[in-house]
Amino acid sequence: MSHTVLAELVANVLKVTAKAGDTVEPDDILVILESMKMEIPVLAEVAGTVTELKVTEGEVVRDGDPIAVIDPK
Numbered sequence: 001m002s003h004t005v006l007a008e009l010v011a012n013v014l015k016v017t018a019k020a021g022d023t024v025e026p027d028d029i030l031v032i033l034e035s036m037k038m039e040i041p042v043l044a045e046v047a048g049t050v051t052e053l054k055v056t057e058g059e060v061v062r063d064g065d066p067i068a069v070i071d072p073k
Contacts, residue, residue, distance in 0.1 A: 003046045005068045007061040011035035016057055018068065022050045030068045031055060048072040 011033035018030040024044040030053075031042040044050075052069040055061060 001072070002051065003048070003070045003072055004066050005030060005042060005045060005070065007033070007042070007063060007065045007067055009033070009035055009040070010060070010062050011040060013055045013057050013059045013061060014039060016053060016055065018044075018050050018053065020050055020052055024048065024050060024070065033061065042067055044068075044070060046070055046072045 013031060014034040015032040025047045026044055028044045029041045030044055033040045048070040050068055051071045054066040
């Protein structure tokens, strides 16, 4: 069963550091958000393979928006 990483605040997508097919461990950085001039890393919550990134650089995300889908190990 896939795990979806969600945004926890309204922010701009500053940088996408992961891509589909990447193997990640908990606390690996998937995306860096920017809000109120602060950079906020979005971390993988489970180990597995990134199957889909739902955001692109420059996009605005809102609280609860999906950021990435991970297929757990």
